[in-house]
Amino acid sequence: MADAAGYGLEQAVVLLGAAVAAVPLFRKLGLGSVLGYLAAGLIIGPFGLRLVSDAETLLHISELGVVMFLFIIGLEMRPRKLWNLRRQIFGLGAAQVLTCGALLTLLGMAAGGLPPAVAAAAAMGFVLSSTAVIMQMLEEAGDTATEEGQKAISILLLEDLAIVPLLALVALWAAFNGHGTSDAAPVWQSIGIALAALAVLIAAGIWLLDPLFGLIARSGAREVLTAAALLIVLGSALFMQSAGLSMAMGAFLAGVLLSESSYRHQLEADIEPFRGILLGLFFISVGMSLDLATVVREWPFVIAGVLGFMALKGAGIYVIARLSGSVHHAALHRAALFAQGGEFAFVLYAAALGVGLFDARVAAIMAAIVILSMALTPLVLIAQRRLVRDAPVSLDGVDAADGLRGQVLCIGFGRFGQIVSQTLLARRVEMAVIENDVEMIHAAGNFGFKVHYGDGTRLDVLHASGAGRVDAILVCVDKPEAADRIVELCRSEFPHARLFVRSFDRGHALRLIQAGVTFQIRETFESALLFGHEVLKDLGFDESEADDAVDDVRDRDDQRVKLELVGGIAAGRKLLRNNMTTPEPEPFFPRARSGEDTPAAPQAALERD
Known part of the structure; x- marks a missing residue:
């Protein structure tokens, strides 16, 4: 027992030491952390120095890093926002998967001499891009909140959903080719089970999760709240996996369902440390899984497969991106970002091997092709950015932010920023x-x-704009997702700076308050109050009556915000006047002026209701 524990501790030290040594070096060289982790895994793994031997077990454990990453992404993806992306998920995502799958299948048949079913399984595995690699690259570049970043997330969600029908198709292809068993579950049954599991998880998220966290929070047991967060993430992931979907999809949905919860920020803080470490271990374990003996023995097929699959998949992605309205540089960037295979390929190839559709040689070659493509992605992105670094916008007569100084940094100079x-x-x-x-x-x-x-959503731009030296940062952008991202970066990297933020609507204002900004204001609030003030005057009310009405609305709004921060967006609805006839009209209580007695506050009416 002691020897086993000591061996496990030695392996943990080797893994952490490799990460600590490789990642800073690769980031300093401009190659990114993903390539650093992959290189570290290759060096210490069973096909390198053999300091760590059990790569497969480590890969299964470290997949939890991808799961937790998707949970945190889900926390940022509110249901309404996810609904708004439905066309990109099922339109753009499906178009990319089907187009690239067809192209790679034809390539496998024509150039590789593979039978149609084998070529299709190999192609569809490679089509499923790496969620871990892409999300890590987007996060490091600060692109998750951008329009292209949202499209990338939508495509990844569709690819997560696609694993269910693809696994069923692999079994069917194997049966048609004389492999596997005839009693394999029909496609409709697999899809039905997956949809039922989705419905169960959504129902639990709507009616159970928030009350559960409320109960635990009231108990005052801080460590139990962290345990509950891990339980929800891992339980959702395991439940989805048992239904044939991916663990990442289950964690993502759990995050979406908790995105409106008042405990959202606490959950994110609890999960973040586990996510970072496990995601790094995932990339290390992928590097360890690269079978160098297969690469050396089958090098013509491996190299041709990597180059051919990446090039053709990238071309297909570029065409779909242009047809869907993306400009040239954005389409090229998406092609470079998605050109690799991903972790779902290992699942699909293992299923193909299990039912006899793949033999051991084909499975080993395809796994090596996928891993090498993941390792090449950071290099492809670097090359793409250098080739088209000035393509996104024409900066003729415009200076890029670099070494700016000032007491205040203003991000966004539209109508709002100009007036400020x-x-x-x-x-x-x-x-x-x-x-x-x-x-x-x-x-x-x-x-x-x-x-x-x-672009204020990029950390390097904020540094170049002097955010580390200013007293205050004014976030005047008109997109709430961009504002959220800027606030997140500034709170993390520039905690000394006071944050003044333009909010889009009430829900956005509550998020900003919970994020700890110095001041926020809804972009139309004060102008709407002034508008109403002038209408009252024109209708015959005197100045003091109009002032009292505006003051009353402002007071009620302040009370609503306080209630909503605790009880959610609907908590203060009783303070909101409406135009429906009520048996007992609510009285109006003007704010007391200097020298006047203060009447009963509007809260009295609320308590009566």
């Missing part, structure tokens, strides 16, 4: 301003403003 700047400039506050719309920068220049080009 006037109050600060009236007191000669030194401002640095960045904007990612070149036309807006040119228009601002015509009016004497110096605005630099920069």
